[in-house]
Amino acid sequence: MARSYSTDLDSLFSFWGLKGVLYAALAMPLLVWSGFLFPFITTKIIYFRLLVEIAFGIYLILALQYPEIRPRWNWLTRTVLVYLGVIFVASIFGVDFSHSFWGTVERGEGVVTILHFVLYFMILSNVLRTDKEWYRYLFTAAMMIAFTALYGFAQLQCYGFNPLAGDSICSLLLPSQGTRISATIGNAAFFAAFVLFGAFLSLYLTRGASNRFLKVFLWVVVVFEFYIVFETRTRGAVLAAAAGLVIFCLIALFKTKKFKIKALSFGLMGLLLAVGLAIYFNRDAGWIKKSNTLERLASISPSDVTTQSRFDTWGASWRALQDRPILGYGYENYNVGFNKYFPARIFKDQGSQIWFDRAHNIVLDVAVASGFIGLAVYLGIFVAGLWVLVRLFRRSDVDWMEPTTLAILLMVYFFQNLFVFDTQATYLMFFLVLALVVHLHKKYLAGAATPGASYYPGYIAPAIVATLVFAAAYFVNIEPAVANRAVTSGILASKLRDYRAIEPAFKRALSYGTYMDAEFRQRLVDMTLDAVSSAPPDKFSDEEKNEMFQFTVAELEKTLKETPSDAKHHLYLMSMLNRLPNNPEAVDRVISLGQEMIPLSATRPQLYFELGQAHFNKGEYDLGLEQFVEAVELSPTTKESHFNYLLAAIIAGRENIVVEQQKILEELGYELRESEYESIARAYFQAGNKQKVAEYYELTVAADPGNAGYRAKLAVAYKDICQVEKARLSVDEAVRLDSSFVVEAQEFLRQLEEACGK
Structure with missing residues (x-):
């Protein structure tokens, strides 16, 4: 009125x-x-x-x-x-x-x-x-x-x-x-x-x-x-x-x-x-x-x-x-x-x-x-x-x-x-x-304003407006903020190595059902992979790791269902599923996701890395190699494309491809790092070529001679081919670099004697 x-x-x-x-x-x-x-x-x-x-x-x-x-x-x-x-x-x-x-x-x-x-x-x-x-x-x-x-x-x-240098x-x-x-x-x-x-x-x-x-x-x-x-x-x-x-x-x-x-x-x-x-x-x-x-x-x-x-x-x-x-x-x-x-x-x-x-x-x-x-x-x-x-x-x-x-x-x-x-x-x-x-x-520039009527709002209009403002404030801001805060507590728990606190924090954050969920789940992937790969058994058991892994996969499936048009969600889920060992259903799901992703983002080399890995997990080496070739053709000058193809060829026993890819990497001007030498050693181990395993762990140690862990792994590689003296020298060097290896070294030497009879 x-x-x-x-x-x-x-x-x-x-x-x-x-x-x-x-x-x-x-x-x-x-x-x-x-x-x-x-x-x-x-x-x-x-x-x-x-x-x-x-x-x-x-x-x-x-x-x-x-x-x-x-x-x-x-x-x-x-x-x-x-x-x-x-x-x-x-x-x-x-x-x-x-x-x-x-x-x-x-x-x-x-x-x-x-x-x-x-x-x-x-x-x-x-x-x-x-x-x-x-x-x-x-x-x-x-x-x-x-x-x-x-x-x-x-x-x-x-x-x-340097913030540790003193007050400033x-x-x-x-x-x-x-x-x-x-x-x-x-x-x-x-x-x-x-x-x-x-x-x-x-x-x-x-x-x-x-x-x-x-x-x-x-x-x-x-x-x-x-x-x-x-x-x-x-x-x-x-x-x-x-x-x-x-x-x-x-x-x-x-x-x-x-x-x-x-x-x-x-x-x-x-x-x-x-x-x-x-x-x-x-x-x-x-x-x-x-x-x-x-x-x-x-x-x-x-x-x-x-x-x-x-x-x-x-x-x-x-x-x-x-x-x-x-x-x-x-x-x-x-x-x-x-x-x-x-x-x-x-x-x-x-x-x-x-x-x-x-x-x-x-x-x-x-x-x-x-x-x-x-x-x-x-x-x-x-x-x-x-x-x-x-x-x-x-x-x-x-x-x-x-x-x-x-x-x-x-x-x-x-x-x-x-x-x-x-x-x-x-x-x-x-x-x-x-x-x-x-x-x-x-x-x-504007003309004179036409006077408008004044309306007294009474008490009902302010009450309605206040209710709407409160509702908007809660659902648009406060609830997402609380969920966001819960996720940061989970991330902090991961940094503090409090692995058992991570999943409850993320569950609490995701329980609010906010627009932030997809990004929360992406962070959950990072926390899960870190916990599964680095948490010691006394702080996070294998059963707990598997439970957290399955929870993460289930949450990624929810994201994919909510946002099926985003190729990123497909790739996240494929990457997680490829890490499940001896799981035919997971492998089939990766391949199915890859086919769904092709219309969404067919030119991403990462898609073919995951598809290739899935086919290798099924033992389908020829189909897997085709996927890695696709990635190489998309990124012919990228180190990762050739290196992943090289690793796949090692596992598949295609030494001609290995030599070819090594030559291409050299021509492109790339030098391998110690972590990449170790990856090659692991691939040869998976292929059963123990001599090559030792050869590439030697290159790994040469690239990082001060790493006690690499020395210990080289010792194991030498044991597998019964090069006893080299195994002993390597384990001694590992102990010299890190005295915490003493007990393990003693047990290793006993196993070496049993295995090689020297």
């Missing part, structure tokens, strides 16, 4: 509380808690979604009463909402709606999270109504980013610090991403994109600085943050920053009348151009190699491994898009399309990243997820935002620098996203900037 309601909105405690929640949301990028699986993601997204749900509940009630904070429609707001609608519809008609809606633990996205960011955008663009309010909010955001930049700078200074501030910092700084974001590329927002927002704020000290301070922040972007060694972000500065300087040359600014702009453009040319023409110079960032920039070429991987990934993305061009595969289902056209060339070795859930290109990511319709609407968001800023740029009553800075920020953000993808921190800043553009549109 409409009624007059005269209470001043700004005097309401609830309205101030709403603003407080919006300010609290800015702390999201700072939060990391190691108690979660994927702590850099889960901590942030749980916190942010909870705050948005609270904010939306308060906003909804207030908007009923106060028309002035209701949305005022414009093309930018409409386009954002249409994009949300398109990705929702695309997900309904995609390959896995549940996966699209909830997303994954690792990314923390899904339609549900994008919905929260859109709600944040809608609330922010209508609750902050004055320039003063916006300046304070933007300044808070800029200072939060500046803090993360300082954090990254501290990581840079602490690189190489370095021991309090989060670990960086290898040699690249990542602050509280957890990834150098994401951190660079985030800091770019800070640099340009600080530049934007310089125009509204209330005093000279604040203006100088903000300029210092701008320079410092561009330096931090450079130190992240993120090539896309560095190039985007440089391009953005050049565009800004070009515009400044024509817009400003001040000679000093023209001179500075011209000088900065000249400096950036000179540095770029110097890097290009001196790529092998010593001064380039002394800077990790410059060396990475100089290494950009079509033959660069990272560049090749990007091109291969983009090619697979384009082929996947052609299968579903209208609405794509659904949000968060990029991996399904990528798997189907997996480029085998990116499998360089066992450490290669072979599971991609993003194209590392925002255009292809959006297109594969939501088709050309989704891509058109997504690009429309930038067009709508830039059109508002261009109109503001043309106005005489608007400082040209403000719309210019925001327009360049949007372009820089889009450009660097051509080589990476978004995370929570960059989404937060992107939707904040969009809300700011909406505010500027209201201030300068």
Whole structure:
């Protein structure tokens, strides 16, 4: 029922509380808690979604009463909402709606999270109504980013610090991403994109600085943050920053009348151009190699491994898009399309990243997820935002620098996203900037608002809203957070070698039935394999190991049933089943899974490794060798493909193939490590060739002479061929290297005498 309601909105405690929640949301990028699986993601997204749900509940009630904070429609707001609608519809008609809606633990996205960011955008663009309010909010955001930049700078200074060396501030910092700084974001590329927002927002704020000290301070922040972007060694972000500065300087040359600014702009453009040319023409110079960032920039070429991987990934993305061009595969289902056209060339070795859930290109990511319709609407968001800023740029009553800075920020953000993808921190800043553009549109371009009716909500509406907010908070955030915490306790138990605590922890986590279950089960595989292979019998009996193994297999079967379109789940289950000894049903299941996986990802060498192993477990050596040949043909220059084929040939007794593969490995420039020599020795043991077993354990020991375990195994190999003196020397050397072998050595020597009679 409409009624007059005269209470001043700004005097309401609830309205101030709403603003407080919006300010609290800015702390999201700072939060990391190691108690979660994927702590850099889960901590942030749980916190942010909870705050948005609270904010939306308060906003909804207030908007009923106060028309002035209701949305005022414009093309930018409409386009954002249409994009949300398109990705929702695309997900309904995609390959896995549940996966699209909830997303994954690792990314923390899904339609549900994008919905929260859109709600944040809608609330922010209508609750902050004055320039003063916006300046304070933007300044808070800029200072939060500046803090993360300082954090990254501290990581840079602490690189190489040994936390065991003594007390230091370095021991309090989060670990960086290898040699690249990542602050509280957890990834150098994401951190660079985030800091770019800070640099340009600080530049934007310089125009509204209330005093000279604040203006100088903000300029210092701008320079410092561009330096931090450079130190992240993120090539896309560095190039985007440089391009953005050049565009800004070009515009400044024509817009400003001040000679000093023209001179500075011209000088900065000249400096950036000179540095770029110097890097290009001196790529092998010593001064380039002394800077990790410059060396990475100089290494950009079509033959660069990272560049090749990007091109291969983009090619697979384009082929996947052609299968579903209208609405794509659904949000968060990029991996399904990528798997189907997996480029085998990116499998360089066992450490290669072979599971991609993003194209590392925002255009292809959006297109594969939501088709050309989704891509058109997504690009429309930038067009709508830039059109508002261009109109503001043309106005005489608007400082040209403000719309210019925001327009360049949007372009820089889009450009660097051509080589990476978004995370929570960059989404937060992107939707904040969009809300700011909406505010500027209201201030300068929109007509007078039509007064709306005020509705007193009474008590029922707030009670309903509170119930819905609580339900959303519990099912969307609290329950997944509790489940996530349970899994980390299981992972901790594994690290502490408390093997009996692992399975109960995972059972507790999986009992909640959250969207995180599939990733929990993948971690369960790692914990199970570690427990089965390394747990001593007194801490984890064979019966307990078998029970845990069977539990893991059963859980993987559930994942496969829930998500049959993801080839990754097939491969996980095949790998586990192949480890069950003397189990014909398991072997048949592996072969059946392999046939199911072929339409999903026929070009993955790992598929044929598992199929080959399954056929070998059945004693079907010829069929098994055919699978290993398939893997070699897919990855003809990869060490693992040839080495696995070599091991299979040894077991099958095809010495001609063994010699051939050894020659190919040598021609490809690969050298075998001690672990690989041992694998060959084990294969010969399985084939019954004891002489070769001893020969390859000799090579194993030669590659790692200080390893007592290898010495002991060589002694056993010598015993099996009754080379008594060599066996004794080897076991003596094992005892010398590790005195714990004494008792076993005495028993070994007794067995040696019995076996060989000497």
